[in-house]
Amino acid sequence: MSNVLIVAEQFDGKLRKASLHALGAGQQLAARTGGALHVALLGHGIAEAARGLAGFGATVHVADHPALAHGLAEAAAPVVVQIARDCGATLVGAAATAAGKDLLPRAAALLGAGMATEVLGLGGAGPAILFRRPMWAGNVVAEVEITTPVKVFTVRPTEFAPAAAGAAGEVRAVAVGIDAAALRTRSVDFQVVKSERPELTEARVVVSGGRGTKGDFKAVEALADALGGAVGASRAAVDAGWAPNDWQVGQTGKVVAPELYVAAGISGAIQHVAGMKGSRVIVAVNKDPEAPIFQVADYGLVADLFQVLPALAERVKASR
Amino acid sequence: MPLKILVTAKRVEDPESKIRVKPDGSGIVTDGVNYKMNPFDEIAVEEALRLREAHGGEVVVAAIGGEKQQTELRAALAMGADRAILVRHDGPLDALVVSALLAKVCEQERPDLALLGKQSIDDDQNQAGQYLAARLGWPQATFASKSESLESEAEQKKLPGVVVAAGGKSARVVREADGGLQTLEVQLPAVVTVDLRLNKPRFASLPGIMKAKKKELKELAAASLGVDLAPAVVVRSLAEPPRRKGGVKVADVDELWKKLHEEAKVL
Numbered sequence: 269m270s271n272v273l274i275v276a277e278q279f280d281g282k283l284r285k286a287s288l289h290a291l292g293a294g295q296q297l298a299a300r301t302g303g304a305l306h307v308a309l310l311g312h313g314i315a316e317a318a319r320g321l322a323g324f325g326a327t328v329h330v331a332d333h334p335a336l337a338h339g340l341a342e343a344a345a346p347v348v349v350q351i352a353r354d355c356g357a358t359l360v361g362a363a364a365t366a367a368g369k370d371l372l373p374r375a376a377a378l379l380g381a382g383m384a385t386e387v388l389g390l391g392g393a394g395p396a397i398l399f400r401r402p403m404w405a406g407n408v409v410a411e412v413e414i415t416t417p418v419k420v421f422t423v424r425p426t427e428f429a430p431a432a433a434g435a436a437g438e439v440r441a442v443a444v445g446i447d448a449a450a451l452r453t454r455s456v457d458f459q460v461v462k463s464e465r466p467e468l469t470e471a472r473v474v475v476s477g478g479r480g481t482k483g484d485f486k487a488v489e490a491l492a493d494a495l496g497g498a499v500g501a502s503r504a505a506v507d508a509g510w511a512p513n514d515w516q517v518g519q520t521g522k523v524v525a526p527e528l529y530v531a532a533g534i535s536g537a538i539q540h541v542a543g544m545k546g547s548r549v550i551v552a553v554n555k556d557p558e559a560p561i562f563q564v565a566d567y568g569l570v571a572d573l574f575q576v577l578p579a580l581a582e583r584v585k586a587s588r
Numbered sequence: 589m590p591l592k593i594l595v596t597a598k599r600v601e602d603p604e605s606k607i608r609v610k611p612d613g614s615g616i617v618t619d620g621v622n623y624k625m626n627p628f629d630e631i632a633v634e635e636a637l638r639l640r641e642a643h644g645g646e647v648v649v650a651a652i653g654g655e656k657q658q659t660e661l662r663a664a665l666a667m668g669a670d671r672a673i674l675v676r677h678d679g680p681l682d683a684l685v686v687s688a689l690l691a692k693v694c695e696q697e698r699p700d701l702a703l704l705g706k707q708s709i710d711d712d713q714n715q716a717g718q719y720l721a722a723r724l725g726w727p728q729a730t731f732a733s734k735s736e737s738l739e740s741e742a743e744q745k746k747l748p749g750v751v752v753a754a755g756g757k758s759a760r761v762v763r764e765a766d767g768g769l770q771t772l773e774v775q776l777p778a779v780v781t782v783d784l785r786l787n788k789p790r791f792a793s794l795p796g797i798m799k800a801k802k803k804e805l806k807e808l809a810a811a812s813l814g815v816d817l818a819p820a821v822v823v824r825s826l827a828e829p830p831r832r833k834g835g836v837k838v839a840d841v842d843e844l845w846k847k848l849h850e851e852a853k854v855l
């Protein structure tokens with residue numbers, strides 16, 4: 269039996285969209301291996317999010333416990349292991365979010381399993397799965413085999429279509445036996461980055477600013493708002509404190525693949541490009557005609573971003 | 589309370605070097621490629637040094653690799669680490685093997701804190717710290733960051749971002765989570781993996797480099813540690829991803845708008 273378990277995520281009781289992409293990968297794997305599809309949701313007060321997982325042909329395992337409220341890997345990893353063993357899963361995966369990357373390797377170690385991070389696609393034939401994944405900031409795509417009986421992975425959400433509708437699937441409550449007093453991790457604070465804008469990884473349009481903004485993100489934000497999009501940033505802009513960590517696009521930040529990506533005052537270092545080259549249309553605005561960003565941009569404009577972005581925002585508004 | 593800190597310093601390809609795949613897909617072309625300490629590990633070493641400056645104690649730097657890996661351990665010693673341990677192993681590694689070997693080192697050294705990078709910029713796996721924490725049964729705080737920016741006053745003062753409580757029983761770590769910054773309190777010993785915004789690593793000074801030559805660099809044979817050295821994550825082939833082709837330059841905003849509206853139909 270080679271069943272598939274996808275660990276879904278919720279935040280504040282809301283299911284994360286990235287998990288539906290991971291579940292899509294789970295459907296592909298179950299079809300390849302002939303195994304059954306299972307999905308786990310961990311947290312506290314998560315009934316609503318759990319309902320969002322029904323209807324994809326998967327058995328839904330709901331682990332609701334106060335000690336799971338803050339997504340602590342120390343508390344959650346043994347629960348993932350318990351569910352994986354209960355449902356006979358040999359493939360255990362999640363979305364490659366910060367939470368997925370924190371939790372899954374810890375669970376993998378407890379399962380004695382090898383793991384592939386940020387899977388882009390599946391290779392191999394039939395039930396013999398090879399995982400395609402990026403290395404060296406996306407300069408290289410590797411096909412890797414995992415030889416342990418249980419194989420663990422995270423998938424890049426932009427590379428997998430969300431799960432297709434399927435049978436309702438049984439919902440099972442997991443008996444969680446965590447000794448909260450024995451936990452040696454405690455969550456003391458969470459500073460939420462609040463935003464009216466769409467989530468960076470889910471937005472149709474992303475406008476990003478780099479060092480070329482010299483710290484003034486107003487034009488970048490105004491264009492994003494005119495387009496109903498999200499705001500991104502290069503590492504240089506985040507390091508300087510001009511943009512929150514959450515906005516960083518790249519190898520070590522968020523990976524985005526919107527319909528339209530506008531890079532303003534960003535030179536186009538490989539580590540940045542690794543996070544946005546899957547976008548459908550890329551626009552670059554940069555004063556330097558030699559900037560490497562123009563090598564990946566569909567439309568390049570050699571000009572000052574402080575003139576271009578407001579003018580483009582005006583054009584967008586005028587066309588409405 | 590003085591702290592004993594174990595920190596890792598892995599040898600990787602310089603992020604500035606151009607990485608190309610060999611025509612047969614068996615590996616990368618190493619001609620003309622420079623090597624250096626994994627950038628995340630530089631941040632981990634810096635954090636370890638700041639913690640020692642604040643609390644006293646010892647910073648032991650460790651790595652697993654071949655003979656050349658000595659260079660990066662010496663670089664960490666030059667930054668200020670007290671001594672180094674090289675677990676000698678030639679050949680491919682994965683997180684199962686790395687964490688098993690580092691766990692052996694931790695059992696011997698008994699540090700209060702193991703500081704690792706969040707990810708190696710060659711294999712980009714982001715796993716070793718979490719595996720290590722699980723093997724040791726220690727709590728973990730991944731992707732350690734700071735609420736203040738790298739241009740802030742706190743950073744100018746070179747204070748540690750990881751705040752160890754008086755008495756040395758626990759530490760507070762601000763970490764980059766989905767949707768915000770989470771603060772965790774972990775009981776020590778613990779594993780912390782560091783992200784880019786935790787600090788700006790120092791450069792080694794000339795006296796630091798001279799002193800490093802005399803510091804202890806102990807070698808252990810991986811095969812002597814009683815660990816299964818066969819990786820379970822095996823790279824079968826490498827390929828270069830399809831390159832995006834550069835498009836056209838447009839003259840002005842009017843033309844850009846037209847292209848986006850009529851040609852690409854995104855607006």
Ligand SMILES: Cc1cc2nc3c(=O)[nH]c(=O)nc-3n(C[C@H](O)[C@H](O)[C@H](O)COP(=O)(O)OP(=O)(O)OC[C@H]3O[C@@H](n4cnc5c(N)ncnc54)[C@H](O)[C@@H]3O)c2cc1C
Nearest residue numbers: 478479480502503504518519520521533534535540555573
């Ligand atoms: C381990 C590691 C991980 C990294 N991870 C990431 C990552 O995830 N994401 C990321 O982005 N980077 C990452 N980097 C950093 C990356 O290598 C670059 O340093 C960074 O992307 C540069 O940011 P930038 O393009 O904003 O700045 P710069 O390279 O300084 O470019 C600024 C650009 O703005 C242009 N400009 C200036 N003024 C104007 C103006 N008025 N109008 C228009 N254009 C103007 C300039 O011509 C220039 O091209 C990483 C690096 C390392 C080593």
Ligand SMILES: Nc1ncnc2c1ncn2[C@@H]1O[C@H](COP(=O)(O)O)[C@@H](O)[C@H]1O
Nearest residue numbers: 596651652704705707708713714715716
């Ligand atoms: N061979 C190694 N030697 C020393 N440290 C390592 C080694 N491999 C991984 N690490 C550490 O583990 C972190 C995460 O690596 P990875 O899981 O490979 O992305 C790195 O930043 C290093 O600190």
